Each structure stands twice: as C-alpha cells, then as structure tokens.
Amino acid sequence: MSSTDDVKDVDAAIVDGKAPPSRSRPLDRDRIVATAIDHIDDNGLAGLTMRRLGSMLGVEAMALYRYVAGKEELLDAVVEQLVATMQVDDEVPDRPVDGWTDFLMRLAHGVRRVALRHPKAFPLVASRPPEAPWLRPPLRSLDWVEKFLSALTDEGFTDEAAVASYRAFSSFLLGHLLLEVSTHGADVGPLDVLADDTDEPDSLAAYPTVRRLRSGLSEDHAAVEFEEALEELLDRLALLRSEQAPS
Template structure:
C-alpha cells in the first residue's frame, strides 16, 4: 500500500518496543481523522513494523494525534485489527467486481482471478495475512480468507450461475479456501512473516548454521531447495485444484 504521509520518520537506535513512537507526528486539521484513514494508517504501520508493534498509543503517534483521539472512531486494538482485516477483504471484493469483463471467461477464470487477488494481498501485506487467516469471521461457517458474508454470497452465487449445484458450490468454497490458506500462509512465512504472536520472523537471507555432512542428498541439493519457485508452485497447485473441481462436478 502506498504511503499516504501518515507515517513518521523512525529512528533506528531505539528499542523495538518504542520505535514506532519515536518519530515526528504530522499535524492534522481538526476533523481530518476518519475511521478509514485510521485503518489505512494502521495497515501502513503494521506493514513496516509488524503486528506486534501495533498499540493505540503508537498508532496515535504515527497519525500525529493523541491516542485518545482515535477512540472516537475505533473502540480499541481488537476493533482496529478487525477493521484492518475487513478493509483489505472489502477492497479485494470491489477490485474483483470492477475487473470482471462483460464477457465472462467462465468459472475457471473467476476462481483464478480471486486466487491471484488474495495472493496479491498476502504478498503486499505479509505481516497482516496471518491475521486475515485467524481473526474470527462474521459467522463460524464463513471461512477465511474469503471471510465476509457478501464474499461468501457472491462466491456461491457465481458458481451456481455457472451450473454448480448446491453441494458442489459448497464443496468448491471449502476446497478453494483451504487451498488459499495453506499455500499463502506457507508463502508469507517463507518471506519472514510470523504465523503466531509467539513466533519470531525468520530472516530468509541468513542461512542457518547446519552441518549437512551426514546428509549427502541435502548437502548436494540444498542450493536447489533454497530456490524460490513460489509463484510456479501456486499456479500449479491452482491448476490442479481447478482440474479436480471440473472432474468432480462434471461442469461443462
């Protein structure tokens, strides 16, 4: 996400716990704050500093206001996180509607566009994607990452419009969301995103001090194993999923 001028310059010689609070805030006109502006600022802060650095106090400094000014628009950190996640998923929904051609390319094209849209979010916001995967959805049967009621309604209605019966449409929703979560959580973890508050991000550029002498195959193949083929693997797994859907549903 492009910087909107909310973020302060951050000193590099302060403690991680206070880094976000160390910069010069930007003075805002009275009334310039809004819920959307605050959620966008929180997204930028998380992208740059990680989810663990997000507090109302630090976000207030990031926005150039007292933390109490934020409570007019968000009730606290939980509301803030829910709003950030909902915004990203809502933006994906609007983008997919806007990109849909008048001449539809079929259900395969629809699923491919949605899959690549979710992947774009995961790669643009790797620190946030685990939250998209784990924040409680609107109902227990709504599955992340397509985690809103209107996403679920549109997804199921689109598939049924392509001729899927009720059972097949529900089955596709389950297998498709499982595929997206599994593939993309692995991918963002490989790029250093922590998958839980207790996990530290891994520096993908620093090789681990492993002694592979007793593992000759690993020693020989380690350079190949370290290559990044995530996009090709995503495409291959997505194509396999679409082929299985077509075989199982016998949809023209």
C-alpha cells in the same frame, strides 16, 4: 514515521492555545485503518499499539477511540479492509464473465495480490474471528462468499458441489499463501521459516542429502507452484461439478 517519543500532547496544545494536531487533517476510521496497515507492512504486527498509532497520526491514543473501540476492533477493521481491496481490483470480477474456471482463477490471483502487497498483515486474515463461524479465510466476508457460491451455482454446480468447492478453494489459498508470506517476513507462528544464516554448512554435516540439494531447496518457485496447484484444484472442482450434476 514518528517514534513513540514524538507523541503529540493534545492537552498541552490546548492549554497553550494551539489547535490540536488532528485539526489540520481530521481523523476518520478509514485513515486510522490505513495507517495501521502501513505500520504493519513496515514493522509487523507485534509493535502495533494504539499509542504508537496515535503518534503516527499526530494525536494521542485517546483520540482514536472515537472511531475504533480498541485494538481488537482495529485489527478486525484491518482484515475487512484487506479483503475489501479485491472490490477495486479490475482483474477480479463480481461474477463469471468467461466461465467459472476463469472466475476462480482471477479470484485466486486477486487474493494472492492482497497477500503479496501486505504479507505481514495477511496472517490476520487467517487468525481473526470471521463474521460467522462457518466462514473460512481468506474468502471470509459474507459478500465474497455470496459471490463465490452464486457464481458456481449459476454455472451449473449443485449446492453441495458449490459448498465443497468453497471449502477446497479456501483451504488451498490459505495454506499456499501463508507459506508464501512467511518467506516475506510475516509472523505466521509455527510456519515461520529459518533465516538463511542459521543453515550454515556445519549445521548440515549430519544431513548430506539436504546439504547437497540446499541450493535447489532455496529457489523461489512460488508463482509457478501457485499456478500449477490452482490448475490442479480447478480440475478437481470440474470433476466434482460433473459427478454431482443431476443425471
């Protein structure tokens, strides 16, 4: 990866009679967004600037503005790309094939895989404004919400039960996955976890029970906890479906 000192001077290249660096591999919006995601994956969001992104692509920042209007639009495009990756996940169907429970299980694990592949970028899914104010992250695209709601109503959920399920499902995913990515170095604000070296024995002297159970608290059971919580949620949704079904 290029440093900020390696920014290519397109104007100087042209004055010297050289082809601008971007001529060898033309820019496009997809390439810019993919490079931004790579940068966030490696360095976090804080260091991402249009100038640094241009450096990584071998162009000056001004060349990027033909494809994205600025950093805010770039971040929105990053979120769109992250959500869209589930479209090419073979394990995430567009509609129920083996019932609604299987559909939601696969969908939940698809979202989790996005979070685990891009833990430092995933908080953007929660923080960027959605397409409509009533959409909820992480299932925040109209396309996925349409699939979710139509899948449940086709499987016998009333409209009210489908909407309630969408709210419960999205709340479960967001809460669990933000906590999980925070353990992978993601900046999630007040959810940030303390580094291990801050919990030295002396700092826990006043908390004997915490000190005694510290090793257990440090164990990583994220996958099991996700699965168990998801199963409990699906049981609740099944009850909601039966309670609101026409008599």
